[in-house]
Amino acid sequence: xxxxxxxxxxxxxxxxxxxxxxxxxxxxxxxxxxxxxxxxxxxxxxxxxxxxxxxxxxxxxxxxxxxxxxxxxxxxxxxxxxxxxxxxxxxxxxxxxxxxxxxxxxxxxxxxxxxxxxxxxxxxxxxxxxxxxxxxxxxxxxxxxxxxxxxxxxxxxxxxxxxxxxxxxxxxxxxxxxxxxxxxxxxxxxxxxxxxxxxx
Numbered sequence: 394x395x396x397x398x399x400x401x402x403x404x405x406x407x408x409x410x411x412x413x414x415x416x417x418x419x420x421x422x423x424x425x426x427x428x429x430x431x432x433x434x435x436x437x438x439x440x441x442x443x444x445x446x447x448x449x450x451x452x453x454x455x456x457x458x459x460x461x462x463x464x465x466x467x468x469x470x471x472x473x474x475x476x477x478x479x480x481x482x483x484x485x486x487x488x489x490x491x492x493x494x495x496x497x498x499x500x501x502x503x504x505x506x507x508x509x510x511x512x513x514x515x516x517x518x519x520x521x522x523x524x525x526x527x528x529x530x531x532x533x534x535x536x537x538x539x540x541x542x543x544x545x546x547x548x549x550x551x552x553x554x555x556x557x558x559x560x561x562x563x564x565x566x567x568x569x570x571x572x573x574x575x576x577x578x579x580x581x582x583x584x585x586x587x588x589x590x591x592x593x
């Protein structure tokens with residue numbers, strides 16, 4: 394889980410590109426994937442994303458680490474669309490989804506979290522006239538990003554405890570401890586923010 398979406402230092406042109414520009418391109422790419430309903434376009438999108446990974450000198454192991462946590466979802470999508478619409482349509486949907494996930498991961502792999510947060514805060518400053526707080530938005534984004542690896546650790550620890558008790562087939566034995574521990578972490582985080590005067 395350490396490699397999932399974490400910044401990988403490098404000196405490629407993609408690493409040196411402004412985080413705001415990469416986020417904007419990602420937004421455009423995400424909108425474009427909605428219209429990728431033919432397999433040639435999906436193939437081109439996949440080739441472009443894989444080429445960008447090679448350009449950024451990010452290895453195949455790191456690339457596969459970005460989609461490995463989604464294998465169950467990707468398998469379900471592949472089976473469902475193959476059954477309903479055929480293998481060609483399944484490839485189109487699955488390919489567009491993988492391209493989008495890899496593109497989003499590439500932005501985080503080549504951009505420090507602080508740079509992405511600064512870009513979002515700068516983009517949200519015009520919303521101050523509408524009553525929005527750009528700094529609060531940046532804080533929420535930072536907390537969201539930081540909580541992903543934390544949740545991954547909780548899932549692993551609860552899963553290991555579940556296997557140790559021999560209850561690996563019990564959904565309740567996994568879900569209840571995970572929810573309780575996640576709520577405790579959220580309470581501790583909230584208390585820390587209040588103690589530092591971030592919010593009440």
